[in-house]
Amino acid sequence: MTKKQKKSLTRIIIAALLMIILKFLPAEGWLRFVLYMIPYLVVGYDILRKAFKGILNKQVFNGKNTTTQSVAAWAESGYKSGHLTKTNKPVAHIITHELAHATWNSNLSSPNAKAAGKSVNSLYKKWRADKGKSGYGKYASTNVSEFWAEVCTKAVHGKSDKYTSAAKGIIKKYKL
């Protein structure tokens, strides 16, 4: 890992940890929104988004930018250290989930995010009504933003299904 990659990776991990901590804070409304902006300021919104997309497109293994190279190097060192996939996966899941929030969430107001929001919401409705879906935890039904983060995480770490394909399609169509 180069110095630049190390720096960028450290910031990604700090931001992901901050997002996890924020999840357990009781703050509501605008205060919560402002707090949620801190991780994005730490690392930069674009870097988080690119990190997630690097993971999604498996570019982590042939990545051309610093972000994806950092994530790849981090994953590799995790494997080399002898940790089993079983132990590594929950961590990978949490970080991927937090990064997925950066691709789309209901607080975003850019034209692309708003346009994508319609598709995400209708996918969420379909998904909620589907009694045959499998592989989703309860957390995904918390709200549309959590659904989005979970379906995107499933696209990376879990079994693909019609919802993960639809999510990939939405990311592509709206350039999230």
Ligand SMILES: [Zn+2]
């Ligand atoms: Zn979340």
